[in-house]
Amino acid sequence: MSPAEAQVRIIALRSEISHHDSLYYRRAQPEISDFDYDRLKRELADLEKQFPEAVASSGGASPTAQIGDDRTEGFARVKHRQAMTTLDNTYDEGELRDFHARMVKAFGTEELAYTVEPKIDGVAVSLTYEKGKLTRAVTRGDGEEGDDVTVNVRTLRGLPEKLTPPADLLAGALPDLIEIRGEIYLRDEEFRRINQLQEETGEAPYANPRNLAAGTLKQLDRNLVKSRRLEIVLYGLGACEPEPTALGIDSQTAFQEKLRAWGLPVVEKFWSVLGIDAVVSAIRELDALRRKFVYATDGAVVKLDAFAKQRVVGFRGTDAQGRAQEARKLSPRWACAYKFAPDRAETRVKAITIQVGRTGALTPVAELEPVLLAGTTVKRATLHNADEIARKDVRVGDSVLVEKAGEIIPAVVQVLVEKRPPTCEPYVFPTSCPVCGTPVVRAEGEVVWRCPNQECPEKVKRRIEHFTSKACLDIDGLGEEMVDLLLKQGLIKNAADIFDLKVEQLLPLKKSGEIWAGNLIKGIAARRTADLWRVIHGLGIPQVGAASAKDLARRFRSLDALVESSLDDVIKIDGFGEKTAESVRAWFNVPANRALIAELQHAGLNPTPPVATASAGAIAGKTIVLTGTLPTLSREQAAEKIEAAGGKVSTSVSKKTHYLLAGEEAGSKLEKAKSLGVAVIDEAEFLRLLAVGDSGE
Ligand SMILES: NC(=O)c1ccc[n+]([C@@H]2O[C@H](COP(=O)([O-])OP(=O)(O)OC[C@H]3O[C@@H](n4cnc5c(N)ncnc54)[C@H](O)[C@@H]3O)[C@@H](O)[C@H]2O)c1
Ligand SMILES: [Zn+2]
Structure with missing residues (x-):
């Protein structure tokens, strides 16, 4: 390649990568897989190294010298006390050994202590705890300054508002201020639940849990955030006052232990090892274990364990020409991410079929030549929607790459255009429902085409199936096949007809089916009073x-x-x-x-209301005033609990106040409550009262 050609390629790669960065970090809707993105970025970094003169004349900042920027409209921006960085990463064991070789050169010994941690594929955030209390949560942003997402992060289950203080003083006190870094993620089952809702309402499904978590964290509707169960795992140290060593934290291992002692959610497992061979075997162990973790992992992070050694090697903060940029930290030289290549396989698309869902949504599915992928045989992969097929230009007869991340449904990630047979025609999305023939419609702003016919046999069938399914009425013996049979025989037309079925009608369906029919009818009758x-x-x-x-x-x-x-x-x-x-x-x-x-x-359906509901609880209808600092709940959390239990939160104490919920440093409100004879309760008492009315499903 000539320098001139290199320059053309560098400019093209930069613009392509910037485009993907913006889709990934700001919109959480990437178009290409991480693996392919990493390949582009590697190509750019290699060219920039090889042709420094071409770089100099390309102008502008390169994505290789920047951290992907996630900042969006609608959030206040907050400066990190200590910059958040990215990690140098590799898919290659040789390069991991090169990393170790650099450390050996710096310290003159092979016997270096490392930690090996799972690399969590979530959304990076920095939490600030001041005197043990959570005061702020900020996204990575451009590394220097991120978006303030405190309100959303406070909805996370499993994240304590307060650090657990050490049991004995020898263990060190809580820091005055500490930045703790971690990843926000969604479990697979939660990812699937939300994606299903997305598809039902005609919104684009998210490609993977990371993107959905990123998209959710940047929602301005707090209730929406709360309805999606985000979780967090913490692993990294930012700024700390006093110095970490004063708290007994002088290594990544010690920090990991501290996180546990403080009661924070942490990685299931990490390894503290000596030397590079032990690092490599820890990574193998991690690879064997990681599919059981609740969060997605895309690699292992290897860190020099001792903070003193980390300080010696410092950070990479130079651009492609090796010039130092103004104190901009890009990635630590003391860490290296080893990424696991995704589970991918090549196969061929035999056909593209269309599924009609309960709400009429048409979902295209690639029927594949069976292929072994991540331990299972894959025969079908989702193609999401018409736009996706058009964008990837997937055609019947194409050779494609399918990828499977975790337990997620396999997806077609790429068409191998060079292998396309000349007879392959572009796929034409149907304009009418493949089941009932009704012309399909697409609402404005939606990506999903739907069959609008409420009587579409496929929709009717799926509605009834859903109604009788385990998750809903849970009618024994009424699975998909039986529903289909009853519909075909004309015995039912909708969900209500199920309750009118008679034994005589069922008898012809099975040879000597008296017992079966009797049981089914009994089973149906019993569900008339379902929850x-x-x-x-x-x-x-x-x-x-x-x-x-x-x-x-x-x-x-x-x-x-x-x-x-x-x-x-x-x-x-x-x-x-x-x-x-x-x-x-x-x-x-x-x-x-x-x-x-x-x-x-x-037809006699008479559902059973919940047994003991909030309105029967001890808090229902009560007016409660909050004051002082509670030991574990924030004010916001306490107020939410009160409202959820049917109570009312008021700001001032009066004769109408039922309870004053008082914590530490309660001031004038406490005196007023006492003078008015209002009952004063503490957090423990409050939680007991709440529990009184909380036994119902
Ligand atoms: N598909 C796309 O279009 C697209 C676009 C942009 C970026 N990406 C993906 O994002 C990557 C770049 O993102 P990045 O800058 O966040 O880098 P990264 O995800 O490769 O690695 C750095 C990040 O890993 C996280 N991390 C997880 N576990 C960790 C642990 N135990 N210790 C330390 N850090 C840990 C931290 O948040 C850190 O910032 C790319 O390599 C690519 O995979 C994809
Ligand atoms: Zn139809």
């Missing part, structure tokens, strides 16, 4: 999963009350965003849906 939330879930209201159905059951306690509820009533439920509430109301406003409810009731 209310199961019935609500079974209705298949868009956006309403089991958790929301439980909330609705707790709040309304009967189908009639739910049918008659107003948008306002629904919005007020804790955890319900406007979107969910609107979706609920829209569903009940459809005459056919109301008719179905009437039919169900007519």
Whole structure:
């Protein structure tokens, strides 16, 4: 390659990489896989090294000398006390050994202590704890300054507002201020749940849990954030006052132990080892274990253990020409990320079929030549939607690469265009429903095409299947096949008909099926009084999963009350965003849906409301004032709990106040409460009261 050609390629790569950076960090909707992205970036870094003169005349900053910037509109920006960096990474064991060789050169010994940690594929954040209390959460941003996401991070389950102080003084006190770095992630099952809702409502599904976590963390609707169960795992140290050594933290291993002692969520396992061979075997162990972890991992992070040694080698902060940039830290020289190549395989697309979902969404699926991938045989892979097929230009007959991350459904990541047979025609997405022939529609701003026919046999079937499924009415013996058979025989037309089935009607379906038919009818009859939330879930209201159905059951306690509820009533439920509430109301406003409810009731469906609900609890209807600092709950959390239990939070103490919930350093409110004879309770008492009304599902 000539310098002139190199320059052209460098400019092209820079713009391509910037494009992918913006999609990945700001919009959380990347177009290419990480593996392919890393290849582009490596190509650019190599060219920049090889042709420094071409770099000099290309102008502008290179993505190789920057940290991917995640900052977006709508968030306050906060400077990190200590910069957040990225990691140098490799897919190659040889390069990992080169890293070790550099350390050996710096310290003159092979016997170097390292930690090996899982590399969590989440969204990087920095938490600040001041005097043991969580005060701030900030995204990595450009490394120097990130977005303030404190409000959203406070919704995370499993993240303590306070650090557990050491049991004995010898263990060191809590730091005055500490920045703790970690990753926010979503579990696979939560990822799947949300993606299903996305698809049902016609929004683009997320490609993987990391992107969904990133997209969620940057939501401005706190209720939406809360409804998605984000979690966090912590592993890194930023600024610390006093010096970490004063707290007994002089290595990554000691820091890991401290995180555990403080009660923070941490990695399941890390290794403290001596020398590079031990590093390599720890990475092998990690690779064998990592699929069992609750978060996705994409590699191992190897760190020089001793902080004193880390300080000696410092950070990479130079651009491609080796010039130092103004104190901009890019990545530590004392760490190296070894990435695991994704599980990928090459196969061929035999056909593209279209699935029609419960809400009519048309989902294209690639039917594949069976191929072994991550230990399982893969025959089908999702193609998501029409836009995705067009973007990747997937055609029947194409050779493709399929990738499987964790337990996630395999996806076609790339078409091998060079292997395309000349007869391959571009795929044409159907313009009518493959099942009922109705022309498909696409709502404005949606990516999903739908069959709009409410009577579409496939939709009807899927609605009934959902209604009788384990997750909903849980009717024994009424699986997908039986529902299909009953529909084909004309014995049912909708979910309500199930309750009118007679033994005589079922007898012809099976040879000597008396016992079977009798049991099925008995089973169906027993579900007439199923839990209310199961019935609500079974209705298949868009956006309403089991958790929301439980909330609705707790709040309304009967189908009639739910049918008659107003948008306002629904919005007020804790955890319900406007979107969910609107979706609920829209569903009940459809005459056919109301008719179905009437039919169900007519057929004897009489669901059981939750046993002990919040409205029967000790907090329900009570006015509570908060004061002082509580030992574990933040004010926000306490207020939320009160409202969720049907109580009211008030700011000032009066004769109408039922309880004053008082923590440490309670001031004038405490005196006033005492003078008015208002009951004063502490956090423990408060939690006991809450528990009184919380036994119902
Ligand atoms: N597909 C795309 O279009 C696209 C675009 C941009 C970036 N990316 C992906 O993102 C990567 C770059 O992102 P990055 O700068 O965050 O780098 P990175 O994800 O490769 O590694 C650095 C990050 O790893 C995280 N990390 C996880 N576990 C850790 C541990 N135990 N110790 C220390 N750090 C740990 C930290 O947040 C750190 O910032 C690329 O390599 C690529 O895989 C993909
Ligand atoms: Zn149809």
